[in-house]
Amino acid sequence: MAGAAVVVQRSATQHTARSAVLVLLCGSLLAGGAARAGNDGPAQVDYSCASLRSMARIYMASGGYEKAQPFLQRALYLAQGQSASDSEICACMLDLAYLYKSQGKLTEAERMCRSGLELQEKIYHENHPYVAYTLRILSEIYRGQARYQEAQNTLQRAIAIMHGVRPDDDEQTAPFNVDMARLLIERGDLASAQAYFDKAITPIEKSYGPEHLYTTKALASLAGLYVLQKRYAEAERLTSRILPVQEEVYGPDHYLLVPVWLLISQIDQAKGDLPSAKMLLDKALKAVENQADCGPLMEAEVLVRLGEFHLLSKDYARAGEVLQKALNSLENTDGALRNLAVTAFNDMAKVRINQGRYTEAQTLCSRALDILKTIFNEYHPSVADVLETQVQLHRQMGRTTEAAALEQQAQEIRARQHVTYTPMAKAIP
Numbered sequence: 001m002a003g004a005a006v007v008v009q010r011s012a013t014q015h016t017a018r019s020a021v022l023v024l025l026c027g028s029l030l031a032g033g034a035a036r037a038g039n040d041g042p043a044q045v046d047y048s049c050a051s052l053r054s055m056a057r058i059y060m061a062s063g064g065y066e067k068a069q070p071f072l073q074r075a076l077y078l079a080q081g082q083s084a085s086d087s088e089i090c091a092c093m094l095d096l097a098y099l100y101k102s103q104g105k106l107t108e109a110e111r112m113c114r115s116g117l118e119l120q121e122k123i124y125h126e127n128h129p130y131v132a133y134t135l136r137i138l139s140e141i142y143r144g145q146a147r148y149q150e151a152q153n154t155l156q157r158a159i160a161i162m163h164g165v166r167p168d169d170d171e172q173t174a175p176f177n178v179d180m181a182r183l184l185i186e187r188g189d190l191a192s193a194q195a196y197f198d199k200a201i202t203p204i205e206k207s208y209g210p211e212h213l214y215t216t217k218a219l220a221s222l223a224g225l226y227v228l229q230k231r232y233a234e235a236e237r238l239t240s241r242i243l244p245v246q247e248e249v250y251g252p253d254h255y256l257l258v259p260v261w262l263l264i265s266q267i268d269q270a271k272g273d274l275p276s277a278k279m280l281l282d283k284a285l286k287a288v289e290n291q292a293d294c295g296p297l298m299e300a301e302v303l304v305r306l307g308e309f310h311l312l313s314k315d316y317a318r319a320g321e322v323l324q325k326a327l328n329s330l331e332n333t334d335g336a337l338r339n340l341a342v343t344a345f346n347d348m349a350k351v352r353i354n355q356g357r358y359t360e361a362q363t364l365c366s367r368a369l370d371i372l373k374t375i376f377n378e379y380h381p382s383v384a385d386v387l388e389t390q391v392q393l394h395r396q397m398g399r400t401t402e403a404a405a406l407e408q409q410a411q412e413i414r415a416r417q418h419v420t421y422t423p424m425a426k427a428i429p
Contacts, residue, residue: 171207
């Protein structure tokens with residue numbers, strides 16, 4: 001599935017047309033099968049495992065994970081019950097692992113991925129390129145669980161395998177470098193993330209082409225780094241390339257456009273174009289509401305970004321309502337959602353400071369720092385974010401000595417992140 005997840009037609013229009021034909025074909029097959037099976041759906045149809053997986057991948061290519069799930073579960077059931085080859089069982093397991101990961105079902109994803117990896121190493125050998133692609137999936141699962149060191153170790157092993165058969169700047173190695181850049185961004189190591197992007201973007205653009213869907217996803221990750229670095233003009237140049245391609249593939253209102261809309265809204269906010277930023281946030285929220293396929297992370301992120309917008313607009317009552325809704329949805333989650341919870345707690349603390357509710361603000365800051373201590377080191381940029389909120393809190397309470405000490409800690413963290421970057425002239429025309 002690692003390879004299938006990014007195999008899209010080089011022309012976005014061709015991709016859309018082909019996907020439409022395949023979905024229609026899939027629907028025709030299902031209609032016929034359902035008639036034979038008494039309208040009990042695909043689970044009663046005697047398709048081969050490979051056919052079921054192919055149909056599932058059609059749905060997954062357009063984000064239809066709920067529709068894909070029964071096909072993959074049926075495929076694995078058939079493969080195991082019919083004593084299929086180890087390679088077929090392995091393929092079913094890894095497709096399911098990818099599906100569960102995309103749905104945010106990380107415990108199930110890890111279990112399935114580990115089973116598939118064990119079987120894969122038995123079929124081939126531990127340094128086979130197929131194993132490297134499976135390790136990419138496992139690394140993403142660990143990253144989603146906030147098990148960052150395990151994620152990095154797993155991805156480094158995958159990259160080492162690829163280096164055994166491909167050079168570091170090869171088109172097949174480049175996606176692994178993009179994954180490492182994304183992981184390092186979350187770990188707060190922006191300089192190292194930039195270095196991995198520098199190695200990856202040019203071979204990706206040369207190999208896949210500028211209008212390939214995977215190219216746009218890699219560039220979106222780079223744009224996200226630029227936003228964190230406040231390099232808004234460069235980020236905007238990328239998003240202006242990304243959005244038209246993705247709209248052509250998915251359609252103008254698809255929930256898979258939400259990550260790019262959120263990036264553009266942040267750029268618009270930085271430019272002072274608040275109406276445009278608000279329009280995009282409202283559009284994103286509408287796209288993810290009651291959308292089972294998007295998973296909990298995407299909706300929660302939209303709510304947090306919307307809360308931040310209201311905070312910036314000094315609409316503290318509305319910001320508090322939206323952020324509380326985000327926190328409610330995050331309450332029983334873990335993993336990468338904990339990173340988002342840190343942001344939500346910190347933003348809510350700012351709301352409470354502006355409302356004069358200082359005790360609540362201090363509690364929220366403490367909760368955010370407690371989470372950060374469990375998943376990052378003391379120099380992560382998010383730690384500085386929370387410390388700066390505490391500075392504001394202590395100043396409001398007249399505690400100038402405490403505020404000065406915390407401000408110095410935050411400045412030390414920021415100084416460690418200060419790097420002079422060189423624009424990627426080849427990757428960004």
